[in-house]
Amino acid sequence: MFAGTRRRIVSIWFPRLATDRALRACPVEGPFALVQRLGSAETIFCLNAAAEAAGLSRGMRMADARSFCPGLVSRPARPDLDARFLAGLRRWAERYCPWVGLEGTDGLVLDVTGAAHLWGGEGAMCADIRARLERAGITAQLGRGDSRGAAWARGHFGDPAAEADLLALPVAALRLDPDTVTGLQRLGLRRIGDLAASPRAPLARRFGPDLLTRLDQALGHSPEPVTPATEPPRFATRMTLPEPIGLESDVMAGLTRLLEPLCAKLSAHQAGARQLVLTLRRVDQASQQVELRLAAPMRDPARILPLFVRGLAGVDAGFGIDQLRLEATRVEPLAPAQLGTTPAASPDRLADLLTRLGTRVGLENIHRFLPAESHIPERGFLIAPAAFSTAQGGFHAPRPRPLRLFPPEPISATGPTPPRHFRWRAMPLSTARATGPERITPEWWLDDDSWRHGLRDYWRVDTAEGRRLWLFFTPQNPGWFVQGEFA
Missing domain, CATH: 1.10.150 (DNA polymerase; domain 1)
Structure with a gap:
C-alpha cells in the first residue's frame, strides 16, 4: 500500500446463505426452511423470504412453524455444504481484489484498497457485485468503510443504498x-x-x-487485518512432449518422470494419493484418461508405476500423444515412514494386492470381516470394503464359533438334549459327543423376527460320521436346528 492511501474495506453479508445454496440445487416455490435438530426438538436453521413473510424466524420450533405455515417445505441443514459454498464465493470474489477473507460462516470481507478504480470506483464495483449475486439467486448486503468493523456494521445494519x-x-x-x-x-x-x-x-x-x-x-483506531484464506495445495504435474509418442513403453517412461515430482510434493505435505488420474492429450486435441484408485495412501513412485499398466493397455494413441498430465484427485494424510536397518513387516504388500485386484473387479467389491458388538452369531461381524476400512481384532466369543454359518435348518428331534440319531441334509448322523449347552438370549431392542421369540441353547455336536455341527434347541417352542459346521 502506498503512503497516504486510505484503506477501504467492503463487507459482503449473505443473510440467507444456507437456503440460497439449497434452492440453487433444487428450487422450491413458496415458504422454505432448513431444519436442524437441537436436542430432541427440530428448529429452523435458515429460511427464505417467503417463510419470513409468513411470520417464521430462525430458531423457531418446527412444530410451531408448521402451525403458522402449513405449506412450509423443509430439508435438513447441511453446514458442511454451506461452508463449501462460501469457499466458492470467496474464490469468485477474488475477481475484484486479491485480498478476500471469510467473515464468520456467512460473509466475506474484501480489502479493495487500490483496486476499486479498475471497476470505475467503489460504487460501480459494489453495484456489479450486487447484480451478479442477484442473477445467481444469492441474497447479499454490502457495506463499505475505512475499517473492517465499519464495513461490517454498515453491511449488517446500514442502508444498502448509501454509506450510513x-x-x-x-x-x-x-x-x-x-x-x-x-x-x-x-x-x-x-x-x-x-x-x-x-x-x-x-x-x-x-x-x-x-x-x-x-x-x-x-x-479505525485499532488495526484489524484482512487475511486471505489459503488455497489447498494441488498435486498435479504436466509434461509437453516435443514429438508425439504412441508406444506404451514411452508413456510409462513419461509417467515415471511425472510421478517423481508428484510424490515428492506429497511427501513434503505428509500426504499420500488415494486416487490418481493420468490425462493423455493426442495431437488431434482429443484426450483420454486413465484413473487409478489405490487401496491405501501411497507416495512411492516404484509402487505406483506398475499399477498403471492395466489401464494404459486400453489407450488409443491415435496419431500420437503430445502431452501427459498426472493429478492426485484424492489425497489423504500419510505419516512419514520410520527409517531403520531392521526390516519390519509392512501392510504395503496387502495394499498393493488390493489395488491390483481392485483395478479388475473394483475396490468396492473386495470385502473384509470386522467385529461387531453382539453376542448373537449372525450379528457378531460386519462386512466392509477392504480398501476403505482397517483390519481389526476383537473377534472374541465365550465359546468357539463354527467356521461356516448358515440359516437355521430344522431337524427331527425331541427333548432338551441333543438326539442320539438324526437326519440332516438327507444324511443319517449319530451323535458321538455333545458339548453344551450355551444359552444365548435375544437382543430385544433389535427388530429381528428370528431372535424376538425366546432363548436358544447351543450345542457343539461331533458325529460318528465325522461331521462337527453346531445345533441349538428352542425351549419356548421345542425344536432342534442346525446353524453351523466346524472345520
Missing part, C-alpha cells in the same frame, strides 16, 4: 455478544455515537476490554 453514518448505527453493529448489547441498552447507550462519547474507564470495568476493542476497530 457509523455513529448513528446501533451498538449491536459493533459485533458484540447479545448480553453486552442488552447491558448497554439498559444504560441508555443505544447508538455507537453514545458509546464513543462515554467515559472509557467505567465501560471497561463493567463490560471488559472487548467492548472498547470493537469500538476502536470500527472507528
